[in-house]
Amino acid sequence: MGCERCNGWMMPERRVGHSASDELVLGVSWRCVNCGNVLDSVIMQNRTVQVVPAAPTA
Numbered sequence: 001m002g003c004e005r006c007n008g009w010m011m012p013e014r015r016v017g018h019s020a021s022d023e024l025v026l027g028v029s030w031r032c033v034n035c036g037n038v039l040d041s042v043i044m045q046n047r048t049v050q051v052v053p054a055a056p057t058a
């Protein structure tokens with residue numbers, strides 16, 4: 001898996017946090033050791049949604 005910015009090496013990181021409703025959130029993010037770009041699983045999900053093209057209205 002390469003960084004989308006610089007194609008550098010991405011290191012997996014476990015993330016533990018709390019959501020707005022104070023639930024425990026576990027996830028994995030990827031950090032580029034070259035430029036520091038972070039890919040988060042939530043970010044990736046959001047991007048997947050955004051990639052879906054809108055249905056034509058005509």
Ligand SMILES: [Zn+2]
Nearest residue numbers: 003006032035
């Ligand atoms: Zn990078």
